[in-house]
Amino acid sequence: MINYSQYFSVTPAAEKSDYPKLVIPIFDLLARDKIHLSITETNIRLACLNHTMNPLSISLVDKAKQLSQQGNTKQPLLRALGLQQSPHPNTTTFRVSDLTAGFGFDSLCVAMHGYPVISIEKNPITAAILNVLVHQYQHAATIEWEVVNQCSETWLKQTKQTLSHAIMDPFFQKKQTSLPKNDMQWLIKLSQHTQKSDEVELLSTAQTIIKHRIVVKRDRRAPPINHQKPNAGSIQQKTTRLDIYQLTRVSDNE
DSSP states (O other): OOOGGGTEEEOHHHHTSSHHHHHGGGHHHHHHHTEEEEEOSSOEEEEETTSSSOOEEEOHHHHHHHHHHHOGGGOHHHHHHTOOSSOOTTOTTOOEEETTOTTSHHHHHHHTTTOOEEEEESSHHHHHHHHHHHHHHHTTSOOOEEEEESOHHHHHHHOOSOOOEEEEOOOOOOOOSSOOOHHHHHHHHHTTTSOOOOHHHHHHHHHHHOSSEEEEEEETTSOOGGGOOOTTOEEEOSSEEEEEEEOSOOOTTO
């Protein structure tokens, strides 16, 4: 019988919440991957029990404070999506889907500015972690943010919701000799048993479902997905760029 206390712990304050219930479905997966998951009221900590990786602490509460201090000019994702710092009172049709959610940093950038967000994450461990992180953040802010554990392409084909915008940040190979950042190392580790999505098929499916705009994050030197040039340009960053695919014009009154 597996002793799950080796792989999961929660502080007394957080134990009173629903966080442990959100993690129950992945207990066996944590044991399989030799990962210890610790939850506090505002934070999640991941530790590799075979010591092959450095621990990782994640807090969307802290991340939101960091983004707020940077200011909107430091958040090119909002500009790429064509979204204002706060929604217009009549923008009831705006709903953003993050099709490769990971730990939710892109979703957070959108949600904290008042736009409804649906984060789709294929890997069950990452999705459960993100679900807890979102619940923690929702105790600090009133936001509309849903997490779904499913293949994004399948979900897009089945959803009945009207989606105005989409974000894609598929894994891409960077030509570098150093290791990626710690959070990316963990995402790669957590996804090792999950079949990689076909980015070409995902973009193609999204273009038939999303109403207004899709933003795809790419390595700065990588070609566009399927060599499909973004029809609304790109925003260049230090090591990445945001390719913008405009599908229809968004009315000022929406």
